[in-house]
Amino acid sequence: MLEEWAGPAGSPDFAAIKADQFLPAIDAAIALSRAELTAITDNPAAPDFANTVAALERSGAALARVRRIFWMLSSAQADDGIHAIEAEVSARLTAWGTEVSQNAALFARIAAVWKGRDSLDPEQARLVDNSYKGFVAGGAALEPEAKRRLAEISERLGMLGVTFGQNVLAATNATEVLVAEDEAGGIPDDLRAVAAAAAAARGLTGQLLFGLDRGTYEGLLTFADTRSVRERVWRAFTARCQAGPYDNYPLIAEIVALRNEKARLLGYDNYADFALEDAMARTPAAAAGLMERVWRPGLIQAEREAAALQEIVDRDGGGFTLAAWDWRYFSDRVRRERYAYDSGAIRSRLSLGKVRAAAFAAAGRLYGLRFTRRPDVSVYHPDVAAWSVDNDDGTRVGLLFTDYLARPEKHGGAWMGSLRVQEKIDGPVRPIVYTVANFTRAEPEDAALLSLDEARTLFHEFGHALHALLSDVTYPSLAGTAVARDFVEFPSKLMEHWVASPEALRGFGIPADLADAVARAETFGQGFATIEFLASAIVDLKLHQAQPPPTDIEAFERDTLAALAMPAAIGMRHRLAYFTHVFDGGYASAYYSYLWAEVLDADVFEAFTATGNLFDRDLADRLRREVLARGDARDPMQSFTAFRGRQPDEAALLRARCLA
Known part of the structure; x- marks a missing residue:
């Protein structure tokens, strides 16, 4: 497990990986990494970029390989062997991360290079600044007692996150x-x-x-x-996850308390202030301001939609008031009656095989990419397919794994990850990327039918994959999706447009009149979608700002929604008890990111529509060059403005959601 991968296209041999090998492999890889860091700190030469920051970038390769495979399997193929060691793996990796971030000698060298960063080229300066801030966030500048407590908090948070995710998986399967x-x-x-x-x-x-x-x-x-x-x-x-053996409320209460304590140890007023400091929004106030500006028009639109749905209920002699379990059903009725939109007919044409092929074709037309099935590449489950990704001139881009069907071993939702990131610090290293979803099983796999929303999900995660695959930076820490949380969702949200346009839908064999009806029907339901999402995002942000952190999580959720005047017939998209984005992922205080990214994506998509050609190659080439290739090598706002020529237009979001 410590060796470099030697499979086709530089892939790992999953058949040779056994759960009981992970802990000894992690220990051995940590020992290798510790020796590499000792060589940096013991270097008698004055610290500079090459002997300190670049050397740190080169270190830890074996551990990265083992760690990435483990987290891939623990989320997508979590068998009993993986479950049994997941908490211990988290503990050992957390302890190692703390040891590195609190290494005083290493931090001193990083700080010395950071003070002279103005003499470096822009990408190097960005890496040095990120590295310095990462060490500070890890407690490197704290006093010994505070360092010790921060280490305890980090280890406990890692354990709680693992337990939270396992509870959600077990409760969903049950x-x-x-x-x-x-x-x-x-x-x-x-x-x-x-x-x-x-x-x-x-x-x-x-x-x-x-x-x-x-x-x-x-x-x-x-x-x-x-x-x-x-x-x-x-x-x-x-x-x-709100009662019984998988009750997550006690875990959430402890998580938010520990996050708050961590933030205050590091000098912040609350966890949200800490988490958003390096985001595009910069402050919780900016994130909350955007959500507030969208909430009111979303609520007005949702009230209009509710009235239209209730009208159908009453017309049918239903004799009941619209409830949360009625909304999607009667929305579908409205779309059929008002807009000749038949979601069932659309679903019957959106087979998984066709949607995946459409995603690949869109990437081909936009970026000149080709995807070739690789049956010779080892996979971790028969559901998984491997694909070589190449430019249209034949040069290799990377490797993509796709894993789309639901199964009991897989966590819920959809996500993208990297087994290997792009870099060229010592020559070109091509990325290995995977996308995972939970679509209803069918035999054969390609025959599985997707709703339009599920097709969007496939395109969304594929957008993340393209961001990683098309990265072109020097240093691995800056590659691909390693960007601000509220920027990372921009390329993925943008990619969704290429499945829902009438032109794209006609490509699935959907009749022209039905494909055109989709665009008209999209104007209905935006209020519901906006409020359902924002409720979760607002509760997340307020939870991580609350002082003192609440202990009754269910009451906090209920009271926050009441203060928002949340419509009874619209539920949160993710209730806190199973909100894995926030408690077993990287979105704490930052679930709003999808809305922030949607401002960017709506603005950029307007640039494509203005050309009259959704596949305008010149525009796509500029997007690839100025955004996707850049990773985190520069501030994300610089990347956006380099593409668009100006700051993002927030009104584009309201236009896209039909809330203007």
Whole structure:
């Protein structure tokens, strides 16, 4: 596990990786890294960029390989062997990270180079500044007792994050809804087939057994005609991790308290101030200001939408007030009746194979990329496919793994990661990237049907992958998606446009009139989508600003939503109890990032639409050169303005969401 990967395209041999090898491999890799750092700190020469910062960039290669494979498997293929050691792996890696960041001799050398950073080239200066700030954030400038406490906090937070994620995975796998055949009207055939097979495996006759990954959950809420089915599904999904063996509320209370203590040790008033210091927003006030400016028009639009939905309920003689489990179902009705938009008909054409091929084709037309299936490359599960990525002149770009179907070993949601990042500090190193999703299973895989939202998810994660694949920087710490949290979602949000345009939809064989109806129907539902998202983002930010941190997390969530006048018929997209972005990911205080990035993506997409050609190659080449290739080699606002010629236009977001 410590050796450089020698498989095709420089890939690892997953078949040779065993869970019981990880802990000794991590220990050995840490020992190698410690020796490399000792060589830096013992160097008698005065510290300079080459012998300190660049040397630090070169260190830790073996540990990076082991660590990246482990976290890939722990999220996408978390079998019992991985589960058993996940907490210990987190503890050892956290302890090592603390040892590095609190290494006084290493920090002294970094600080010396940082003081002379004005003499370096821009990319070197950026790396030095990032390195210095990273050491400070790790406690390098603290007194010994504060360092010790910060180390304890970091180790405990790592353990709590692992437990939180494992609870969400276990609770999701344990959450099922049994539906009688005579209650299943409206549910698409492919969802019924999976549920029928699950019921048959349990010996349940005349029943359908639905697991509740997000795709199935949203599909049932959209299509199930029986209101009681929709209610059972909604209640089961939104009640996860709030009681019983997988109760995450006590974990959240401890997490936010420890994060707050960490921030105050480092000199900040609260965790949000600490977390956003290097973001594009810079301050929680700026992030909150954007959300507030969007919340009000979103709420007004949501109220209009609710009235339209209630009108249909009343017209049908429903005799009930619209509830959260009704919204998607009646929204689909409105889109069909007002806009001739048939989500079921669209879904029937959006097979996984076609959507993936469309993503590859879009990258080809925009950036001149070609994707070739590599059956000779080792994969970690039969669902996974490997693809060589090349420029149209034949030069190699990197390797991409795709892993799209839901399975019990996989955490929920969708994400992108890197097994190896691009760099050229000692010659070109090509990236190895993976994208993961949880679409409802089908046989064969390519026949799995996706909703338009799920197709957007595939394109979204593919946008992250392109950001990593098209990186062109010198130093690995600056590569690809290693950018500010509220900038990283910009290339991925932007990529979503190339699946939902009428031109793209017609490419799936969707009739022109139905494809055109999508654009019209998109104007309906933006209020719901805005409020559903913002509720989660606002609660996240306020939770990490609260002084003192709350101990009753359920009450904090409830009271915050009440203060916002949250509509009863719209739920948070992610309730705190299963909000893995925030408590088992890197989005604490920063879930707003998707909205901030949407300002950028809406503005940039307007540049494409203004050309009259969504695949304008000159514009795409400039985007690749000024944004995607740059990674974190310069301030993200500089990258944006280099492409757009000005600061981002916030009004573009309101126009894109039909809230202007």
